[in-house]
Amino acid sequence: xxxxxxxxxxxxxxxxxxxxxxxxxxxxxxxxxxxxxxxxxxxxxxxxxxxxxxxxxxxxxxxxxxxxxxxxxxxxxxxxxxxxxxxxxxxxxxxxxxxxxxxxxxxxxxxxxxxxxxxxxxxxxxxxxxxxxxxxxxxxxxxxxxxxxxxxxxxxxxxxxxxxxxxxxxxxxxxxxxxxxxxxxxxxxxxxxxxxxxxxxxxxxxxxxxxxxxxxxxxxxxxxxxxxxxxxxxxxxxxxxxxxxxxxxxxxxxxxxxxxxxxxxxxxxxxxxxxxxxxxxxxxxxxxxxxxxxxxxxxxxxxxxxxxxxxxxxxxxxxxxxxxxxxx
Amino acid sequence: xxxxxxxxxxxxxxxxxxxxxxxxxxxxxxxxxxxxxxxxxxxxxxxxxxxxxxxxxxxxxxxxxxxxxxxxxxxxxxxxxxxxxxxxxxxxxxxxxxxxxxxxxxxxxxxxxxxxxxxxxxxxxxxxxxxxxxxxxxxxxxxxxxxxxxxxxxxxxxxxxxxxxxxxxxxxxxxxxxxxxxxxxxxxxxxxxxxxxxxxxxxxxxxxxxxxxxxxxxxxxxxxxxxxxxxxxxxxxxxxxxxxxxxxxxxxxxxxxxxxxxxxxxxxxxxxxxxxxxxxxxxxxxxxxxxxxxxxxxxxxxxxxxxxxxxxxxxxxxxxxxxxxxxx
Numbered sequence: 238x239x240x241x242x243x244x245x246x247x248x249x250x251x252x253x254x255x256x257x258x259x260x261x262x263x264x265x266x267x268x269x270x271x272x273x274x275x276x277x278x279x280x281x282x283x284x285x286x287x288x289x290x291x292x293x294x295x296x297x298x299x300x301x302x303x304x305x306x307x308x309x310x311x312x313x314x315x316x317x318x319x320x321x322x323x324x325x326x327x328x329x330x331x332x333x334x335x336x337x338x339x340x341x342x343x344x345x346x347x348x349x350x351x352x353x354x355x356x357x358x359x360x361x362x363x364x365x366x367x368x369x370x371x372x373x374x375x376x377x378x379x380x381x382x383x384x385x386x387x388x389x390x391x392x393x394x395x396x397x398x399x400x401x402x403x404x405x406x407x408x409x410x411x412x413x414x415x416x417x418x419x420x421x422x423x424x425x426x427x428x429x430x431x432x433x434x435x436x437x438x439x440x441x442x443x444x445x446x447x448x449x450x451x452x453x454x455x456x457x458x459x460x461x462x463x464x465x466x467x468x469x470x471x472x473x474x475x476x477x478x479x480x481x482x483x484x485x486x487x488x489x490x491x492x493x494x495x496x497x498x499x500x501x502x503x504x505x506x507x508x509x510x511x512x513x514x515x516x517x518x519x520x521x522x523x524x525x526x527x528x529x530x531x532x533x534x535x536x537x538x539x540x541x542x543x544x545x546x547x548x549x550x551x552x553x554x555x556x557x558x559x560x561x562x563x564x565x
Numbered sequence: 566x567x568x569x570x571x572x573x574x575x576x577x578x579x580x581x582x583x584x585x586x587x588x589x590x591x592x593x594x595x596x597x598x599x600x601x602x603x604x605x606x607x608x609x610x611x612x613x614x615x616x617x618x619x620x621x622x623x624x625x626x627x628x629x630x631x632x633x634x635x636x637x638x639x640x641x642x643x644x645x646x647x648x649x650x651x652x653x654x655x656x657x658x659x660x661x662x663x664x665x666x667x668x669x670x671x672x673x674x675x676x677x678x679x680x681x682x683x684x685x686x687x688x689x690x691x692x693x694x695x696x697x698x699x700x701x702x703x704x705x706x707x708x709x710x711x712x713x714x715x716x717x718x719x720x721x722x723x724x725x726x727x728x729x730x731x732x733x734x735x736x737x738x739x740x741x742x743x744x745x746x747x748x749x750x751x752x753x754x755x756x757x758x759x760x761x762x763x764x765x766x767x768x769x770x771x772x773x774x775x776x777x778x779x780x781x782x783x784x785x786x787x788x789x790x791x792x793x794x795x796x797x798x799x800x801x802x803x804x805x806x807x808x809x810x811x812x813x814x815x816x817x818x819x820x821x822x823x824x825x826x827x828x829x830x831x832x833x834x835x836x837x838x839x840x841x842x843x844x845x846x847x848x849x850x851x852x853x854x855x856x857x858x859x860x861x862x863x864x865x866x867x868x869x870x871x872x873x874x875x876x877x878x879x880x881x882x883x884x885x886x887x888x889x890x891x892x893x
Contacts, residue, residue, distance in 0.1 A: 244893050276842055298843045319843060320807040320815075322854045342808055345853035367838065368846050369808040369815050398841070479648040480670055480697040487648075487697050492866040494893075497826040498840065510695065512826065513726070514604055514865050515626045515647060518696050525673035526650040537842050538820040542869060544892055564872055565572050565822075 238554040240547070241528060245477040246494040248543040248560075249530070250456055252550050254471035255283075261467050262454050263290040265441055272296045272316060272433060274452030275562060277537050280546050281309035282558035283455060296433075296450045297562075300326045305562040307335040314338075316433065318394060318450060320346045320361065320369050328353030340394055342371040344382060351386035358388050359433060362423045364395035364416035373419045377426035392431030395420040396450070401438030404463055410442045417445035437461050437468070458536040460499045473530040474502070474539065475547075478523050479516075486522035490531045491515040496538025503532045566882040568875070569856060573805040574822040576871040576888075577858070578784055580878050582799035584614075589795050590782050591618040593769055600624045600644060600761060602780030605865050607890035608874050609637035611783060624761075624778045625890075628654045633890040635663040642666075644761065646722060646778060648674045648689065648697050656681030668722055670699040672710060679714035686716050687761060690751045692723035692744035701747045705754035720759030723748040724778070729766030732791055738770045745773035765789050765796070786864040788827045801858040802830070802867070803875075806851050807844075814850035818859045819843040824866025831860045 240249065262271060273287045276298035284295060284306060294314035297303045303315050304326065312335035317327065320342055331337050331354055340361040341347045350358055360380050363370030371379055380390045400412035417434065424432050435449035438461060443449060453461050456472035476490035488504075492514045495502050501509045502517070507529075510518040517531065533539035540546070541563055548556040568577065590599060601615045604626035612623060612634060622642035625631045631643050632654065640663035645655065648670055659665050659682055668689040669675045678686055688708050691698030699707055708718045728740035745762065752760050763777035766789060771777060781789050784800035804818035816832075820842050823830050829837045830845070835857075838846040845859065861867035868874070869891055876884040 246893060320853075321817075322805050322807055343853055346807070367813055368841060368844055372810065477650050479650055479674070482691075482700065485695055489649075489893075492824060492826050492863070493869040496820060497824070497866070498820050513696060516696055525648075525671055535820075538825070541821040565574060565817075 239552050240475060240549055240554055241552070243475060243547060243554065245475050245528070246490040247475040247547055248540065248545065249473050249475050249547045249549050250471045252548045252555055254469040255455060255548070258455050258457065258468045258471060259287060259290045262440065262451065263292070266449055267291055269294055269448060272448045272450055273455070274298070274318070274450045275302055275306065277452030277540070278456055278546070279540055279560050279562035280558050281305055281311060281561055283546070284309070284311050287455070294448070296452070299565050301565050302562045303327065303330060303337065307333065312336065316359070318396070318433070322346070322349060324349040324353035324355050327355050331355060338391060340369070341379065341383065342369055347379060347383045347386060347388070351388055356389055357391050358383055359392050359394045359431060360390060360423070360427050362393050362395040362420055364397050364419045365400070366396060366398040368398065370395055373423040376423035380427040390427060390429050392429030392433065393420055393424045393427050394433035396434060396436070397439060398436070401436040402460060403438070406465070409439055413439045413442045417443060421445050437466065438464055453536050456536050456540070458499070458539070459503050459532050459534045470532055472536055473532055476517070476529050476531050478525050478527040478529065481522045481525050484522065485510060485518050485520045487516050487518050488529055488531070489515055490517050494539070494542050495531070495533050496535040496541070498538060499534035502534055504529055567880050568803060568877055568882055569880070571803060571875060571882065573803050573856070574818040575803040575875055576868065576873065577801050577803050577875045577877050578799045580876045580883055582797040583783060583876070586783050586785065586796045586799060587615060587618045590768065590779065591620070594777055595619055597622055598776060600776045600778055602626070602646070602778045603630055603634065603890060605780030605868070606784055606874070607868055607888050608886050609633055609639060609889055610886035611874070612637070612639050615783070622776070624780070627893050629893050630890045631655065631658060631665065635661065640664065644687070646724070646761070650674070650677060652677040652681035652683050655683050659683060666719060668697070669707065669711065670697055675707060675711045675714060675716070679716055684717055685719050686711055687720055687722045687759060688718060688751065688755050690721050690723040690748055692725050692747045693728070694724060694726040696726065698723055701751045704751035708755040718755060718757050720757030720761065721748055721752045721755050722761035724762060724764070725767060726764070729764040730788060731766070734793070737767055741767045741770045745771060749773050765794065766792055781864050784864050786827070786867070787831050787860050787862045798860060800864055801860055804845070804857050804859050806853050806855040806857065809850045809853050812850065813838060813846050813848045815844050815846050816857055816859070817843055818845050822867070822870050823859065823861050824863040824869070826866060827862035830862055832857055
């Protein structure tokens with residue numbers, strides 16, 4: 238199949254760039270030094286490829302991702318790096334033989350884990366991003382509480398999400414160090430073997446974490462592309478020009494095929510004016526029928542709009558991978 | 566089923582508000598004065614309800630929406646209010662008995678329609694929004710070209726998308742008048758019975774159009790909610806609080822369950838700080854396990870993230886409608 242046979246908009250990833258990104262990361266963070274975050278691609282076929290590159294443990298953001306990974310035979314070491322108010326479905330995964338570790342940051346989430354039969358947790362510690370995670374000073378109390386409920390506390394996690402996107406590398410390095418000072422202090426009181434943290438923007442700036450949760454590195458987007466990382470832009474949304482005049486043209490990607498929270502996507506050698514539901518207005522104009530590659534600003538919410546990832550080699554579509562971890 | 570049994574995040578619509586919105590619009594624009602735009606809900610069950618309220622013709626933004634509407638028995642008068650570089654699949658719909666009208670704005674799109682066997686078009690005229698649509702002065706030439714290819718030209722369309730969201734009603738009224746001056750001038754040269762235009766923000770400000778393409782009025786969002794229209798907020802994303810402290814809390818809706826191009830969603834009596842892939846950070850905090858209704862800023866790209874629309878009556882889930890017009 239040729240890429241020109243794809244119905245547009247179509248999610249595409251250049252296979253050689255994807256493999257190069259996986260090789261680069263596996264060289265920097267081999268084996269269990271990386272726990273790839275599947276939320277960035279939501280695709281078990283891509284996760285299988287990451288496993289081939291040596292990473293057997295994975296990070297998930299939703300229970301549905303955990304279930305899909307286990308169903309795909311990738312359940313030997315799954316971390317749900319997120320809190321859940323009801324862990325019932327995770328208990329079922331444990332019963333079915335998956336190795337499940339769950340982030341907890343409160344009495345409620347520990348209770349949910351215990352009642353559901355989840356037997357391994359990490360204490361999620363707030364390291365500066367105002368989101369999930371307990372106050373570092375509360376980590377030891379929560380670990381004790383979990384152990385009293387018969388749960389094994391394997392360590393801590395803390396996501397420096399306020400740091401990973403800073404464009405200045407020195408600022409990122411300083412931010413990671415400050416965040417990890419909080420996390421390692423909490424870890425010294427909690428115990429356990431795991432200190433889980435990090436993302437694509439800080440993967441090589443974090444010697445304190447025992448494992449890094451990066452995900453975006455595989456496919457990439459314009460936001461991470463601005464950081465000068467050694468990962469190429471594998472992902473694009475293939476689009477067709479449907480309207481054109483002397484001043485601008487319009488292609489058929491838009492708000493329903495692109496995550497927009499990081500702003501407009503990019504089209505090489507063109508300027509994006511704005512996006513509508515099924516349109517991007519841009520200049521300079523191109524003739525109707527021209528196919529263009531649109532580069533998303535944010536990979537995760539872009540992938541979540543699509544049902545298929547088309548892996549390409551130039552003009553050829555090599556494989557069509559289901560985006561099979563969507564929904565909740 | 567009770568709404569508290571739904572896995573969150575879950576797309577919900579209060580049935581009484583939805584029906585009230587449909588009734589209000591059907592009263593203002595009865596029968597074929599409204600051509601509901603299905604891109605706002607992507608749900609054939611909701612389209613069936615709109616048909617029960619008297620609207621038999623529908624507007625679509627994608628070929629997949631056209632196909633799903635025809636497959637659902639709603640193909641008696643379908644307008645694809647968008648250009649396509651390749652109309653082959655529309656030709657197949659025509660062959661299968663659907664009544665298909667296609668927007669065209671160039672020689673290329675007319676040629677695509679003719680070659681595919683599409684027999685009815687509207688000349689799409691640019692009325693001020695820099696997107697699709699020909700220059701008004703070019704409409705007559707394109708209509709002649711279409712007729713020479715054996716295509717019936719049923720009239721014109723022109724979407725005043727730069728006007729529909731203006732919060733000042735007088736500005737909207739003046740903007741519509743200016744846009745429709747361009748469209749009616751083009752129509753006088755093109756001919757045909759149809760002048761198709763408008764949206765939820767201008768539905769009662771446009772006596773020039775023979776039909777209005779509104780879609781958002783059925784479910785609504787915070788952007789249209791700011792316009793003082795007589796449509797209630799039917800749509801929400803039900804979410805569960807998963808983390809909480811003295812300063813903020815976090816619920817499990819986020820960038821993958823909410824269209825973000827219009828900015829952050831709203832939570833009544835709370836302030837949204839920011840959204841992450843599967844999180845909203847907000848204050849004042851609520852306890853873990855609390856269920857909250859998140860109101861999207863933009864209905865269309867929000868719905869497109871979900872597979873099911875749960876129609877509710879207070880605490881009860883009355884129906885679960887598939888969002889069956891996703892993809893392309």
